[in-house]
Amino acid sequence: MQSLIAHIQKHSPLTPDEAALFLVHTETRKYKSKSVLQHAGTVCTETYFITSGLVRSFYINDNIVEHILHFACEGWWISDMYSLFSGKPGDLFIETLEDTEVIVLSKAQQELLYQQLPQLERYFRILAENSLVAHQERLMDNMSRSAEERFEKFCKRYPSLIQRVPQKQIASYIGVTPEFFSKMKGKMLRK
Amino acid sequence: MQSLIAHIQKHSPLTPDEAALFLVHTETRKYKSKSVLQHAGTVCTETYFITSGLVRSFYINDNIVEHILHFACEGWWISDMYSLFSGKPGDLFIETLEDTEVIVLSKAQQELLYQQLPQLERYFRILAENSLVAHQERLMDNMSRSAEERFEKFCKRYPSLIQRVPQKQIASYIGVTPEFFSKMKGKMLRK
DNA sequence: CGCGACGTTGATTTGCCTCAACGATTGTGG
DNA sequence: CCACAATCGTTGAGGCAAATCAACGTCGCG
Numbered sequence A, B: 001m002q003s004l005i006a007h008i009q010k011h012s013p014l015t016p017d018e019a020a021l022f023l024v025h026t027e028t029r030k031y032k033s034k035s036v037l038q039h040a041g042t043v044c045t046e047t048y049f050i051t052s053g054l055v056r057s058f059y060i061n062d063n064i065v066e067h068i069l070h071f072a073c074e075g076w077w078i079s080d081m082y083s084l085f086s087g088k089p090g091d092l093f094i095e096t097l098e099d100t101e102v103i104v105l106s107k108a109q110q111e112l113l114y115q116q117l118p119q120l121e122r123y124f125r126i127l128a129e130n131s132l133v134a135h136q137e138r139l140m141d142n143m144s145r146s147a148e149e150r151f152e153k154f155c156k157r158y159p160s161l162i163q164r165v166p167q168k169q170i171a172s173y174i175g176v177t178p179e180f181f182s183k184m185k186g187k188m189l190r191k
Numbered sequence C: 001c002g003c004g005a006c007g008t009t010g011a012t013t014t015g016c017c018t019c020a021a022c023g024a025t026t027g028t029g030g
Numbered sequence D: 001c002c003a004c005a006a007t008c009g010t011t012g013a014g015g016c017a018a019a020t021c022a023a024c025g026t027c028g029c030g
Helices: A002-011 A016-024 A081-086 A107-116 A119-144 A147-157 A167-174 A178-189 B002-011 B016-024 B081-086 B107-116 B119-144 B147-157 B167-174 B178-189
Strands: A027-031 A036-038 A046-052 A054-060 A066-073 A092-096 A100-106 B027-031 B036-038 B046-052 B054-060 B066-073 B092-096 B100-106
Touching: A002 A016, A002 A046, A002 A119, A036 A046, A046 A054, A046 A066, A046 A107, A054 A100, A066 A167, A066 B119, A081 B119, A100 A107, A107 A119, A119 A147, A119 B066, A119 B081, A119 B119, A147 A167, A147 A178, A167 A178, B002 B016, B002 B046, B002 B119, B036 B046, B046 B054, B046 B066, B046 B107, B054 B100, B066 B167, B100 B107, B107 B119, B119 B147, B147 B167, B147 B178, B167 B178
Parallel strands: none
Antiparallel strands: A027 A100, A036 A092, A046 A100, A054 A066, A054 A092, B027 B100, B036 B092, B046 B100, B054 B066, B054 B092
16 A cells, blocks of 8 residues: 555655545455456456566467566556557456455546546656656567577566566567577576 | 647647647747757657658667667657656657658656646646557567568558658568568568 | 669578477375 | 376477578669
8 A cells, every 4th residue: 555655656746635535446455376367358447556466467369379568566557558548358468476465446446536636647647658668668679689688688677577487477578489598598507 | 730739639628728828838840851850879858749741760779770669740749758758868869751840849848838737647648558558569569470460560550651651661660671571572462 | 974772682591489308396186 | 295287497300580691773863
């Protein structure tokens, strides 16, 4: 709870009363590891703020191969934004990788809150902008850097994840097969 | 001018007075084709709304290869968002591909406007969210689809651009070399 | 006219994938 | 608490999509 309020206040002012009002519109939930919060093909109506644990979003293409879009751990939001904004069925799965506690903000409550606390527009604007910049960088990295370079960047940016998530999922995030990732890692260690 | 106001009103209400106030904080500029609006290594302080013409943003990696991040034509915003938000020197070039007219919104004026017209927070939040969703899709496409599929998607999404931009830049956008793109296109036409 | 950017085509190379087999680890039901 | 299955990581052989390098024709433009 406090971590979310602190996170908002980092980007947009919020009085204690307003923080309380915000929290009234949310719900806290706990999930076991490997719970599915959002299923591809359904309409996503919620956004999740992780207070503890670890979650991933991914989609499965024609060939039955998983591609990981995001990891989210403590202090991160996660959702299927395409489905959430458009109201159409999405392509993403969202699944816990550890026992996880989340604060749930439904789309309906979020719309209400935008009216009652207009400064939330600012907060979520800044979040979207930061996320956009991160995606642009990742996109450019995928186009111009080798798998090795992408892995090195991943290690620098998310050092804590390396021990927490199975290796094949890191492979999926950086965009290679588990087999190739294993060989690549072996080669990198030998130096 | 009107196209920008109409664009804002599509996402967030704006009275005629407010529209006028907005425009006071902007500036209109005309550029010849191949003008450089933003240079990698410098800090980006402006955002551009294209009223006519065509612009691209791209970066150049170690190997002296250009990678196109975006095309923007009439009705689109373009900027180096990383540099703009962080205040640090960016990696992007922004350059016109045709004679182009833009409405310039400087970062300083934008901050002022957020205070005077808080509903702009909403407008730019929605823009950022939409752009974010588009980037996520493009990222997933780059990881899981072949160059042919990416080109087909490009044709569907930006049919008007195909005649307007040199082929090698389309190749760069979808993430292949000009040589490979040429061969691929030949093969696709033969069916 | 001549130069430089563009598009094409061919030969060769390479980064990464596919498929398959095998040990190690995890976890789960009896 | 053990046995067995399932998942995970590793390794090897072979294949393919796309890159690289090089040569050449075309066109727009100063």
